[in-house]
Amino acid sequence: MSPTVEEKPPLAADKPKVKLLVLVGAPIVAMVVGFFLWGTRLASVVTPHIYTGTVFQDSSPAPRFDGLSFSDGTPANLDQAAGKMVLVFFGYTHCPDICPTTLDTISTALTQVENSAERVEVWMISVDPERDDAQYLEQYVDHFSPSFSGLSGTQTEIDAVAAAYGVFYQIHEPDDTGEYLVDHSAQLMGIGPDGSFRIVWAPDTLADALASDINALLG
Amino acid sequence: MTKSTTQEPQENDEVNWRFGWPLKLAAAVFFLIVVCGISFAVFEPIQVLPRIRLAPGYALTTHDSEVVTSETARGAITLYSFAPTDCDRECESSYETMAEVALRVNNEVDLGSTEFRQVTIALDADPTASELRHASQRSGADDNHWQWVGGTSVQLRNVVGSGFKIFYEQDSAGETTRFDPGFVLVDGAGIIRGEYRYQTLATDADKIVHHVDILANEIRNANGATAVAYEAAHLFLCYP
Numbered sequence: 001m002s003p004t005v006e007e008k009p010p011l012a013a014d015k016p017k018v019k020l021l022v023l024v025g026a027p028i029v030a031m032v033v034g035f036f037l038w039g040t041r042l043a044s045v046v047t048p049h050i051y052t053g054t055v056f057q058d059s060s061p062a063p064r065f066d067g068l069s070f071s072d073g074t075p076a077n078l079d080q081a082a083g084k085m086v087l088v089f090f091g092y093t094h095c096p097d098i099c100p101t102t103l104d105t106i107s108t109a110l111t112q113v114e115n116s117a118e119r120v121e122v123w124m125i126s127v128d129p130e131r132d133d134a135q136y137l138e139q140y141v142d143h144f145s146p147s148f149s150g151l152s153g154t155q156t157e158i159d160a161v162a163a164a165y166g167v168f169y170q171i172h173e174p175d176d177t178g179e180y181l182v183d184h185s186a187q188l189m190g191i192g193p194d195g196s197f198r199i200v201w202a203p204d205t206l207a208d209a210l211a212s213d214i215n216a217l218l219g
Numbered sequence: 220m221t222k223s224t225t226q227e228p229q230e231n232d233e234v235n236w237r238f239g240w241p242l243k244l245a246a247a248v249f250f251l252i253v254v255c256g257i258s259f260a261v262f263e264p265i266q267v268l269p270r271i272r273l274a275p276g277y278a279l280t281t282h283d284s285e286v287v288t289s290e291t292a293r294g295a296i297t298l299y300s301f302a303p304t305d306c307d308r309e310c311e312s313s314y315e316t317m318a319e320v321a322l323r324v325n326n327e328v329d330l331g332s333t334e335f336r337q338v339t340i341a342l343d344a345d346p347t348a349s350e351l352r353h354a355s356q357r358s359g360a361d362d363n364h365w366q367w368v369g370g371t372s373v374q375l376r377n378v379v380g381s382g383f384k385i386f387y388e389q390d391s392a393g394e395t396t397r398f399d400p401g402f403v404l405v406d407g408a409g410i411i412r413g414e415y416r417y418q419t420l421a422t423d424a425d426k427i428v429h430h431v432d433i434l435a436n437e438i439r440n441a442n443g444a445t446a447v448a449y450e451a452a453h454l455f456l457c458y459p
Binding site for chain 2: 023024027030031048050051054055056057058060063156159160162163164165166167168169170183185187189197200202
């Protein structure tokens with residue numbers, strides 16, 4: 001009997017390891033199963049990303065871009081961007097401040113998003129169709145990133161899309177040199193890869209915060 | 220034999236002491252989080268109004284030729300109503316609701332530094348300054364916190380029809396306007412947070428004042444760490 005007892009130590013040493021494995025493994029398995037059962041809602045509360053932008057819980061479809069087209073004449077619709085997130089901004093090429101700042105911020109933010117070219121599209125809709133012809137608009141957005149696109153249409157078409165996206169714009173009277181400014185809302189908006197309207201960012205959002213939100217939305 | 224049998228529990232105790240308490244702590248934290256999550260969803264300690272969709276962008280004009288835009292309303296909680304400028308008896312209850320809301324929000328709601336505005340959009344296209352002024356006087360609007368504005372038929376279509384989704388139509392002569400009355404509550408970020416189209420047991424004024432209070436609370440409190448709780452309330456759809 002005595003020799004048998006003497007042979008036990010190796011087994012006795014394994015027993016705590018098994019117990020330890022169970023103690024460590026069980027909560028992990030429970031946690032994974034718990035998250036699975038509760039879905040992403042609980043998971044995102046337990047490890048929340050605090051969005052800088054304002055997020056929409058409802059997954060209603062983003063307003064359409066009826067009548068607007070890309071610089072190459074292709075009609076703009078979200079089917080073309082299926083599976084990608086689309087960032088929408090309203091501006092114009094003669095814009096002195098907020099438009100270049102915003103496009104630059106987006107460009108910087110997208111450097112912090114993995115495979116951004118394959119996952120995110122940026123559409124700038126011109127609120128100055130008189131001066132922003134297709135070629136000029138494309139050159140302008142290309143300056144910030146070749147992957148950015150410029151969209152335009154008639155004044156009536158732009159009016160309808162701008163209103164749907166909560167954007168106000170007003171063209172001022174030209175000065176003596178014929179130059180004029182356009183007042184416009186400058187929020188940036190994000191449409192999810194499924195075509196739902198997901199988020200609005202205030203004009204002063206920083207690139208890091210923007211990148212962080214985009215990454216969180218893309219998962 | 221005695222030696223070996225006394226060593227085994229000692230090793231177990233050592234392992235328990237080294238690994239047991241962190242595991243128990245982790246399990247307790249996990250349990251607590253789950254309980255908190257369930258409690259939050261069930262008891263809704265914070266209520267929020269849903270973010271329904273973006274309010275339309277617009278630039279409409281008052282009887283003083285002042286241009287009121289969606290950017291003018293940025294940062295303020297704005298209540299919109301809709302009526303033709305020649306609307307009398309049919310719009311009486313709507314005017315009364317607007318007046319009651321103005322009074323009660325002023326008296327009952329802690330708005331903090333947030334402004335509360337009211338805008339009535341005239342449903343007849345291209346109203347004259349005189350028509351807007353008379354409508355404003357008839358309804359009791361003060362032209363300061365409560366303004367009447369009007370626009371072209373295209374603007375009305377984009378803003379009232381497509382944007383606020385309020386039904387209205389004018390006869391071919393442009394004299395009679397049929398419409399569904401309603402109110403729309405918009406937050407300072409230009410997001411629609413409440414739509415009031417149907418009569419319920421609670422009056423429109425009761426509902427609107429209650430909702431302005433919820434919105435004002437969110438604006439006042441959703442800062443820093445508390446913002447997470449408010450986002451959780453949105454996530455769990457803790458709506459009134």
